[in-house]
Amino acid sequence: MTAPISADPFLLAGRAAAPLPTPAHGALSIHGLSKAFTIGGQERRILDTIDLSVRPGEFVSIVGASGCGKSTLLRLIVGLDADYSGEIRLDGERISGTSLNRGIIFQDHRLFPWMTMEQNIELALLNTDTPKARRKQIVADHIALVNLTGFEQAYPHQLSGGMAQRAAIARALVTEPRLLLLDEPLGALDALTRVHVQNELQRLWMKQRSSMVMVTHDVEEALYLGDRVIVMAANPGRIRRIVEVDLPHPRDRRSPLLHRLKDEILSELTAAPEDSEAPANLVRLPQREERA
Amino acid sequence: MNTLPPQHPLHRRSVRLATGLIAPALALIWWQSQAAQGGAHAAAFASLGSVGGAARELMAHGSLLSDSLATLRRTFTGLGIGAGLGLTLGIATGTWRGLDRLVSPLLDALRQVPMIGWLPLIGLWLGTGDASQLLVIAMSAFFPSLLNAHAGIAQVERRYLDVAGVLRFSTLQRFRHVLLPAAMPLILTGLTQALAFAWIAAIGTEILTGGGSGLGVTMQMGETQQRLDIILVAITITAALGFAINQALLRLRARLLRWQTTAR
Numbered sequence: 001m002t003a004p005i006s007a008d009p010f011l012l013a014g015r016a017a018a019p020l021p022t023p024a025h026g027a028l029s030i031h032g033l034s035k036a037f038t039i040g041g042q043e044r045r046i047l048d049t050i051d052l053s054v055r056p057g058e059f060v061s062i063v064g065a066s067g068c069g070k071s072t073l074l075r076l077i078v079g080l081d082a083d084y085s086g087e088i089r090l091d092g093e094r095i096s097g098t099s100l101n102r103g104i105i106f107q108d109h110r111l112f113p114w115m116t117m118e119q120n121i122e123l124a125l126l127n128t129d130t131p132k133a134r135r136k137q138i139v140a141d142h143i144a145l146v147n148l149t150g151f152e153q154a155y156p157h158q159l160s161g162g163m164a165q166r167a168a169i170a171r172a173l174v175t176e177p178r179l180l181l182l183d184e185p186l187g188a189l190d191a192l193t194r195v196h197v198q199n200e201l202q203r204l205w206m207k208q209r210s211s212m213v214m215v216t217h218d219v220e221e222a223l224y225l226g227d228r229v230i231v232m233a234a235n236p237g238r239i240r241r242i243v244e245v246d247l248p249h250p251r252d253r254r255s256p257l258l259h260r261l262k263d264e265i266l267s268e269l270t271a272a273p274e275d276s277e278a279p280a281n282l283v284r285l286p287q288r289e290e291r292a
Numbered sequence: 293m294n295t296l297p298p299q300h301p302l303h304r305r306s307v308r309l310a311t312g313l314i315a316p317a318l319a320l321i322w323w324q325s326q327a328a329q330g331g332a333h334a335a336a337f338a339s340l341g342s343v344g345g346a347a348r349e350l351m352a353h354g355s356l357l358s359d360s361l362a363t364l365r366r367t368f369t370g371l372g373i374g375a376g377l378g379l380t381l382g383i384a385t386g387t388w389r390g391l392d393r394l395v396s397p398l399l400d401a402l403r404q405v406p407m408i409g410w411l412p413l414i415g416l417w418l419g420t421g422d423a424s425q426l427l428v429i430a431m432s433a434f435f436p437s438l439l440n441a442h443a444g445i446a447q448v449e450r451r452y453l454d455v456a457g458v459l460r461f462s463t464l465q466r467f468r469h470v471l472l473p474a475a476m477p478l479i480l481t482g483l484t485q486a487l488a489f490a491w492i493a494a495i496g497t498e499i500l501t502g503g504g505s506g507l508g509v510t511m512q513m514g515e516t517q518q519r520l521d522i523i524l525v526a527i528t529i530t531a532a533l534g535f536a537i538n539q540a541l542l543r544l545r546a547r548l549l550r551w552q553t554t555a556r
Contacts (some may be wrong), residue, residue, distance in 0.1 A: 098459075
């Protein structure tokens with residue numbers, strides 16, 4: 001079978017691309033992280049001794065059955081919930097509370113409906129030390145970055161789902177966080193828009209070089225974007241397996257490696273639950289594959 | 293013929309205006325026909341002509357303007373005090389649960405007493421002067437402002453507060469950029485109700501306590517003098533002014549809430 005020529009300009013450009021430079025910041029390290037909720041008087045473990053390191057500039061995807069605590073994990077990392085045991089460090093510094101170094105994009109765009117798209121993005125700069133005079137320009141640059149120029153004065157309800165989510169991405173990137181967390185950012189989009197925003201996300205990540213941790217239900221999306229894919233198991237939420245995706249960015253969706261990994265992960269996710277005592281194992285997959 | 297196309301905005305507006313005028317026109321025609329029957333009817337239904345005459349008389353005298361202004365001043369002074377306190381307290385109880393638990397039971401109980409029920413007490417304390425009138429008007433405006441502002445702040449969605457947290461907003465920034473705008477629809481609803489109640493209370497206290505000037509005073513005076521035409525002039529002005537104020541508030545609302553998806 002011959003692979004058809006890709007119509008994606010980024011893909012064509014990416015063939016000869018040199019490895020991306022490693023940024024100086026954005027190293028996340030999580031040690032022995034556990035989290036429990038009390039539900040109906042009973043304590044339930046949501047996350048059980050999670051260990052995870054993210055290299056500066058790395059894109060890590062997290063997949064897992066619902067209820068495996070992946071969204072909770074992101075809330076802890078971003079600093080919206082301080083009730084946990086274990087430790088989370090960004091660039092060696094223990095996190096406490098939220099910080100402009102850590103951004104997050106939610107499944108719903110969470111733009112403030114009472115502000116225009118432009119005002120929403122500019123508001124993210126409120127507590128940065130960006131000079132007032134430069135803010136307009138920075139906001140305009142980020143609106144252009146997500147291809148929304150011309151919609152500055154639109155209110156969120158006037159934007160389509162994909163546009164609103166792109167605006168939310170711009171709002172999260174405008175502060176140039178060292179680490180960007182993405183909590184099923186494309187989960188609410190239709191399939192076509194989703195593919196489009198995935199490409200956009202990949203392009204932005206390659207440009208911005210923030211470390212990114214994305215939670216998703218979509219294994220294909222996890223593999224397409226992630227340098228590594230963390231497969232989580234539920235009850236209690238823990239890391240079951242870490243899959244390295246050793247392919248350069250930008251990627252070709254048709255890559256046989258991606259498809260093979262997808263089948264593997266899916267069968268793992270749908271398999272009968274394994275013994276919860278089993279250690280999380282790191283599986284290294286074949287070297288960068290030759291593409292036709 | 294030079295007619296506007298049916299979908300032209302100006303055309304739509306004049307159609308809407310004309311539709312709204314149908315019912316009042318029919319009411320006037322019916323009224324006039326009753327008045328024209330004479331006899332016992334003439335005592336109950338003053339003819340439109342005599343009402344117009346009374347209006348001209350009151351206007352020439354200058355009392356129509358001064359009465360309207362007096363009622364308006366009372367309404368807005370009382371509204372300013374009552375809604376100001378109500379909004380402040382409602383926002384405060386919506387923000388701080390401790391304060392809510394401290395004062396809300398008392399306020400909820402006091403709210404159950406109808407405004408009329410307070411009048412004897414207020415009469416004994418403050419007499420029947422301006423102060424007691426303002427107190428009644430302010431109390432009428434207080435509760436709707438309080439309840440709606442409280443509900444507006446208390447129901448702000450956590451997902452927006454999360455964003456405020458992620459963006460490191462201070463308490464003041466959170467209030468200004470998230471809580472207040474998110475609560476604005478209900479705050480304005482409360483204000484609209486407060487205004488309606490204040491207007492009712494202003495006319496009501498004027499009728500009951502009677503001194504000085506005001507549209508209610510004029511109605512009361514019309515009754516003692518058995519001048520049906522004067523009463524009708526005062527009622528018409530009251531209705532028209534109340535309508536105009538409400539319209540202005542609706543416009544303000546549409547402007548402040550233009551970010552909302554409109555249902556129509």
